[in-house]
Amino acid sequence: EAAVTQSPRSKVAVTGGKVTLSCHQTNNHDYMYWYRQDTGHGLRLIHYSYVADSTEKGDIPDGYKASRPSQENFSLILELASLSQTAVYFCASSDPGSNTGQLYFGEGSKLTVL
Amino acid sequence: GQQVKQSSPSLTVQEGGILILNCDYENDMFDYFAWYKKYPDNSPTLLISVRSNVDKREDGRFTVFLNKSGKHFSLHITASQPEDTAVYLCAAGEGQGGSAKLIFGEGTKLTVSS
Numbered sequence: 001e002a003a004v005t006q007s008p009r010s011k012v013a014v015t016g017g018k019v020t021l022s023c024h025q026t027n028n029h030d031y032m033y034w035y036r037q038d039t040g041h042g043l044r045l046i047h048y049s050y051v052a053d054s055t056e057k058g059d060i061p062d063g064y065k066a067s068r069p070s071q072e073n074f075s076l077i078l079e080l081a082s083l084s085q086t087a088v089y090f091c092a093s094s095d096p097g098s099n100t101g102q103l104y105f106g107e108g109s110k111l112t113v114l
Numbered sequence: 115g116q117q118v119k120q121s122s123p124s125l126t127v128q129e130g131g132i133l134i135l136n137c138d139y140e141n142d143m144f145d146y147f148a149w150y151k152k153y154p155d156n157s158p159t160l161l162i163s164v165r166s167n168v169d170k171r172e173d174g175r176f177t178v179f180l181n182k183s184g185k186h187f188s189l190h191i192t193a194s195q196p197e198d199t200a201v202y203l204c205a206a207g208e209g210q211g212g213s214a215k216l217i218f219g220e221g222t223k224l225t226v227s228s
Contacts, residue, residue: 042203090157103150103158103160
């Protein structure tokens with residue numbers, strides 16, 4: 001079954017440390033996204049990608065980098081983690097040719113920065 | 115500013131009742147509108163979506179109404195059930211299948227009481 005899987009599912013990081021969140025999809029989708037969820041803010045788009053080896057900035061890209069080495073994989077990198085980056089992060093994929101425009105989300109990665 | 119905004123952070127309805135969730139957007143170019151449902155500790159899933167060439171789409175107990183001139187769309191749920199208790203996220207986007215760079219609202223927490 002097609003799926004979007006994220007790793008790690010949960011992580012505790014120290015302020016100033018480097019964090020990498022990984023996402024792998026078997027949907028054969030061209031588009032991939034990273035969102036963060038905070039109470040009162042819904043889902044906010046951090047970075048997205050239309051094709052391998054290319055990434056785009058979303059609405060809140062500061063403090064984050066993204067990498068799309070292949071169609072299946074999309075990583076979110078926090079070079080210097082900060083307290084304000086404590087959140088749940090969701091990866092998603094979509095097919096631009098889809099009739100429904102549906103985003104398929106991963107299970108989420110809960111990041112706590114201490 | 116918030117491009118997609120939900121007016122109610124939370125709503126409560128009695129089982130069997132009808133409820134309306136509202137969403138306003140700013141970008142005239144948005145031509146794809148969706149509602150996602152999210153249970154606690156789960157990932158969002160698409161509930162219903164509509165493109166700008168129609169002003170209404172119905173799927174069982176769920177109907178989305180689109181008012182483009184008012185930059186507003188809503189989700190109507192009839193015969194509400196306890197399993198409808200969840201967070202509902204509206205979302206809007208433009209072009210390329212609609213799912214590219216989807217912008218989400220803050221979410222409305224719905225509680226259906228029995």
